[in-house]
Amino acid sequence: MDSIMAYIKKYDKLFEVSPSRKARDLAIKYGFLDYMIERYLDMFKDSTKDFLDSCGYPLKKSIRCNTLKISCDKLVNELKKKGFYLKKVDWLPHGYEVLSYPKSPSLGATIEYLKGYYYIQGLASMIPAYVLNPSSSDFVLDMAAAPGGKTTQLSQLMENKGKIIAVEKSRKRIRALESNINRLGATNILIVRTDATVLKKSNFRFTKILLDAPCSGEGLIPIDQSRKTRTSILDLRNFFITQLNLISTAFSLLDDNGRLVYSTCSIAPEENEAVINFAIENLGMKPIKISEFPGCKGITEFHGIKFSEELKNCLRLYPHKHGTEGFFICLLQK
Template identity: 70%
Template sequence: MSTIENYIKKYDKIFTISPSVKAVELSRKYGFLDYMVERYLHLFEDEAEDFLYSCNFPLKKSIRCNTLKTNCGELVSRMRDKGFELEKVSWLKHGYVIKRMPSKPSLGATIEYLQGYYYIQGLASMVPAYVLNPSASDTVLDMAAAPGGKTTQLSQLMSNKGLILAVEKSRLRITPLLSNITRMSALNILLIRSDVRTLEKTKLNFDKILLDAPCSGEGLIPIDQSRKTKTSISDLKNFSAIQLQMISIAYKLLKKGGDLVYSTCSIAPEEDEMVINFAIEELGMKTVKISGYPAESGIIDYNGISFNEEVSNCIRFYPHKNGTEGFFVCHLKKCE
């Protein structure tokens, strides 16, 4: 039995969930699967219904100004002329919330959008690239690159210098990824359509790695209501197994002393802290405390399971607390 299989077996209790009467009542009221609501009662306790209620409302639209193509002040001015009111987000260097929009054009149909002056991106989704903080001399791996929001953001932070190897295995997703890379004028990206596992057979290694892992998308319920009932507990377990495999690959490809940022658009501890706990206890990685963001700390105790205290250095975003999509970000370092 592999290390990952043993680990999943060790923590199998986390996937055993018996919905309470209260969870069933709330699941019917808000249209969620009852096992999901039982987990939210563990996560949020008295604030669980606040979270469920908040998921019924769309999030404010937000964009990332692309300084590879324009000055942000100029972008704000040009968008104002079209009837858009942009408000700077204090904790994101290039992030803006759309406070007012005209009936036409839509946010994705302006000349500025088509010219790559901005990328339509969730606020919390912008955080991983800032946490990774790549320099112009780094060699960076983006392990699951499509549709390209974080990939092109990395390119922007590197001023189109250094090298980003962007990997995407899906033929369907590679087209919009390439389109966004071109539109945003991200020139330091080498794009590969392949399963990232093929890189294990090479001698490649990287200064920094971004693993925005494939996940259930449980943090995107305010954007996509179908996610209230889309993911079974079995599906969640399968996602967790994939994420454990991917973080193991990331560890092998990362240089000693290198940085790995792991993120998901999920609030599920099964996809978040459980995976980071594996990186700490099985791979010997260390977490780096993330600060400067209006977010909650990583969860140490969940559903009768206790994780390594280092997972508290990770951060979580929630719609009812932070006004963003549900999101998880953790900064890991490969020890010397």
């Protein structure tokens, strides 16, 4: 805890943002909080307007075929009969864009959906499980499991073998987690209702951990316009503190030489590179380069602060560059 507090103090400058006139003008034009725009100007430079424009357009719907229950070719054919036309995403083994769909039924009301043949999931959101790449012999921890998209994807990749501990502290969110696990036929998952940080007191040690951390959701603005104004700079700092505690917990629960995937649906460096930088500086973890998926390198300098050069091994996705929700993924080895 002392090391976390010292780290927060060292990097508190990240949360001291004074919006420029340009940032204030763009904030009024696009409907964002002005501190957010100031950060985007730092991150995107000349392509800031491209990013802001892209946030105003909805993303294509996408699904993950659940091979625990059906082959992808059969699913494509079954949905085509109902008027859904799918396009395979080259860089996702089970990912499909929905190019067109009928007026009825909706994507979440087909017989195939109810039978668990597919899960409605953002393209970037599918990447973390593939990066973690669990095998049938792994003992896996999903530290923030609800609603279960990534948890059931891990189960799919493990072919319902091995064991997954799915942690969720919210009783309400556990209902959705249980529903999706049952619907998709994932049978190697044990749900534990607790705060993930409590697991530090346990004797569990995992070969692989997925930490899809609670975050601001700043990458989901194309899906939810309210996120343009939802998160204050103080909220962002609180997320940062929570994420530091979670990644510290993950480190303590990981086997030696074990692997951890840290991901968020946020593009905020404060929630991403600043957290991974802590894992490098304070925990001695090593980021492993992710090369199988499209994306930009992690940021090594932000708001006048330099981070570890190893952060280049992390992966960032953006709506204006990759046509996905904004997302961050980093693979770390203990």
